[in-house]
Amino acid sequence: MMTLDIARRVIAAAEAEAARIGQPMNIAVVCGGGSLVSHIRMDGAWMGSVQIAIDKAWTSRAFDISTKELAELSQPGKDFYGIHASNGGRVMIFAGGIPLKSGEKVIGAIGVSGGVGKQDQAVAEAGAAAL
Amino acid sequence: MMTLDIARRVIAAAEAEAARIGQPMNIAVVCGGGSLVSHIRMDGAWMGSVQIAIDKAWTSRAFDISTKELAELSQPGKDFYGIHASNGGRVMIFAGGIPLKSGEKVIGAIGVSGGVGKQDQAVAEAGAAAL
Amino acid sequence: MMTLDIARRVIAAAEAEAARIGQPMNIAVVCGGGSLVSHIRMDGAWMGSVQIAIDKAWTSRAFDISTKELAELSQPGKDFYGIHASNGGRVMIFAGGIPLKSGEKVIGAIGVSGGVGKQDQAVAEAGAAAL
Amino acid sequence: MMTLDIARRVIAAAEAEAARIGQPMNIAVVCGGGSLVSHIRMDGAWMGSVQIAIDKAWTSRAFDISTKELAELSQPGKDFYGIHASNGGRVMIFAGGIPLKSGEKVIGAIGVSGGVGKQDQAVAEAGAAAL
Numbered sequence: 001m002m003t004l005d006i007a008r009r010v011i012a013a014a015e016a017e018a019a020r021i022g023q024p025m026n027i028a029v030v031c032g033g034g035s036l037v038s039h040i041r042m043d044g045a046w047m048g049s050v051q052i053a054i055d056k057a058w059t060s061r062a063f064d065i066s067t068k069e070l071a072e073l074s075q076p077g078k079d080f081y082g083i084h085a086s087n088g089g090r091v092m093i094f095a096g097g098i099p100l101k102s103g104e105k106v107i108g109a110i111g112v113s114g115g116v117g118k119q120d121q122a123v124a125e126a127g128a129a130a131l
Numbered sequence: 132m133m134t135l136d137i138a139r140r141v142i143a144a145a146e147a148e149a150a151r152i153g154q155p156m157n158i159a160v161v162c163g164g165g166s167l168v169s170h171i172r173m174d175g176a177w178m179g180s181v182q183i184a185i186d187k188a189w190t191s192r193a194f195d196i197s198t199k200e201l202a203e204l205s206q207p208g209k210d211f212y213g214i215h216a217s218n219g220g221r222v223m224i225f226a227g228g229i230p231l232k233s234g235e236k237v238i239g240a241i242g243v244s245g246g247v248g249k250q251d252q253a254v255a256e257a258g259a260a261a262l
Numbered sequence: 263m264m265t266l267d268i269a270r271r272v273i274a275a276a277e278a279e280a281a282r283i284g285q286p287m288n289i290a291v292v293c294g295g296g297s298l299v300s301h302i303r304m305d306g307a308w309m310g311s312v313q314i315a316i317d318k319a320w321t322s323r324a325f326d327i328s329t330k331e332l333a334e335l336s337q338p339g340k341d342f343y344g345i346h347a348s349n350g351g352r353v354m355i356f357a358g359g360i361p362l363k364s365g366e367k368v369i370g371a372i373g374v375s376g377g378v379g380k381q382d383q384a385v386a387e388a389g390a391a392a393l
Numbered sequence: 394m395m396t397l398d399i400a401r402r403v404i405a406a407a408e409a410e411a412a413r414i415g416q417p418m419n420i421a422v423v424c425g426g427g428s429l430v431s432h433i434r435m436d437g438a439w440m441g442s443v444q445i446a447i448d449k450a451w452t453s454r455a456f457d458i459s460t461k462e463l464a465e466l467s468q469p470g471k472d473f474y475g476i477h478a479s480n481g482g483r484v485m486i487f488a489g490g491i492p493l494k495s496g497e498k499v500i501g502a503i504g505v506s507g508g509v510g511k512q513d514q515a516v517a518e519a520g521a522a523a524l
Contacts, residue, residue: 035178039170048455084478093475117472164426193310210379213355216346301432
C-alpha cells in the first residue's frame with residue numbers, strides 16, 4: 001500500500017535524477033485510488049507543469065500503463081485517439097507517468113513534468129526504481 | 132521569494148504539529164503566484180482534503196487573508212457572501228489557509244485540511260511560524 | 263453600443279476613484295453580449311479578484327441588475343437563494359457590478375473587485391457615471 | 394516585475410500594430426504568476442478570442458515559451474502532443490503568445506487572438522518589443 005514514506009522515497013530519487021541532468025521538474029505521486037500523496041515543484045520548474053505532473057500520475061494509475069505507452073496508442077488513427085479529452089481533460093498522453101508496483105500489484109503512480117519527453121521519462125523511471 | 136526549501140520547512144513544521152495532535156492532514160504550500168510548490172498527504176488523511184488544502188493555500192494568497200478571516204466575511208448577509216462560488220469554486224471559506232510573509236510581502240501561502248477548523252488552523256499556524 | 267473607447271472611459275473614471283480612496287482594484291467592462299471588452303488590475307490588487315471583477319460585470323448584464331441588489335435577493339430564504347451556483351459559478355452576488363445604460367438600453371456592465379463591498383460599489387458607480 | 398503601466402505600454406504597441414494591419418484583436422497581458430493584468434478587445438474583434446488571448450498569455454508564462462514554438466512541439470507524434478487538453482484546457486497551442494522578459498527573467502506574457510496565426514504573432518511581437 002502506498003504511504004507518505006514511500007512517496008517521499010520515490011520523489012527523492014526522482015528529484016536527484018532531475019538535479020543530475022540539470023532540469024527542474026514537477027514530481028507527483030498518487031496512491032492506488034489515484035489521489036495525490038505528495039508533490040514537489042523544484043525551483044525554476046514550469047508553473048504549467050504542476051497539474052500535468054499530477055495528472056500524468058493519475059493517468060498512469062487510472063489505466064495501469066505508462067503515459068509513454070499510452071501516447072503511442074493515442075495518436076491520430078490509433079485505438080485510443082481522443083482519450084486525452086476524456087475524464088475532464090485529466091488524461092495525459094505524453095511521457096513521464098509510470099505505475100508504481102509492489103510485486104504485480106499497482107499501488108500508485110509517479111508523474112513527472114518539466115522537460116522534454118525523454119527527460120520526464122528518465123526522471124520518472126529513476127523515481128519508480130526507488131520503490 | 133518562495134522556494135522548495137522554504138515550502139519544505141513550512142510543511143515539516145505543520146506536519147510535526149499534526150502528528151503531535153494526532154490528526155493526519157493534507158498540507159500544501161503555494162508560491163506568490165498561487166501555484167503549488169509542495170504538498171503532502173499524511174497517512175490516513177482524507178482523500179477529499181487534497182484539493183481543499185491546495186485551494187485553501189491558493190485562496191489565502193489570492194486575497195492575502197487567512198481563510199478563517201475570510202470565512203467570517205463570507206457568511207450570509209456579509210460583504211463577501213457568495214465568494215465561495217467564484218473562481219471556479221476554488222475559494223475556500225473555512226479555517227486552515229494562511230498567507231506566508233517575508234516582512235510585509237506575501238510570498239505564498241499554506242493550506243491545511245483534514246480535521247475540524249480549529250485543528251486545521253493550528254497546524255497551518257505551526258507551519259507559518261516556521262518561515 | 264459598447265466600444266473599446268467607452269470601456270476605457272468607464273475604466274479610467276473607476277480607476278481614478280479607486281486611486282482617490284487608496285484601494286487597488288480589478289476593473290472590468292463587458293459588452294451587451296456579456297463578453298469582456300477591457301480589464302485592468304491595478305498594482306497591488308488581489309489576484310483572486312480578477313475573475314470576480316469580470317464575473318460581476320457579466321452578472322450585472324446577464325440579469326440587468328446591480329450585484330448589490332442581486333445580493334439582497336440571494337440571501338438564505340430569499341427568492342434567488344442559490345443563484346450563485348448557477349451558470350458554472352459565474353454569478354456574483356456581492357456589490358461591485360452595475361449595468362451600463364445608454365438611455366434605457368443596457369449596453370454592457372462594469373464589475374469592480376478589490377475592497378469591501380462599499381468600496382467596490384463606489385468605484386463601480388464612479389465608472390458608470392462616466393458613461 | 395510586471396506592473397499595470399508596463400502592461401499598458403505593451404498593449405498599446407500591440408494595438409497600434411493591429412490597427413496598422415487592419416485586423417481587430419484581443420490583447421492580454423499576464424503577470425509572472427500567470428494572472429491577468431490587463432486586456433482589451435478592439436472593436437470588431439471576435440468574442441471567442443477573449444479567452445484565447447488570455448489563455449495564450451497564460452500558456453506562454455506557464456511554460457516560458459512562445460505558443461508558436463509550443464505548437465510545433467505539440468503536433469501528433471511530437472513530445473507534447475496532448476498538452477492542449479491539460480490544465481483544464483487553458484493551454485493554447487497556436488501562435489500569438491510570447492513571454493515578456495526583463496533581462497533573462499520572465500516577468501509575464503502577452504497573448505493575442507483575432508486573426509490568422511501570422512497576424513496574431515506579429516501583433517504579439519510588436520507588443521513584446523515595447524517592453
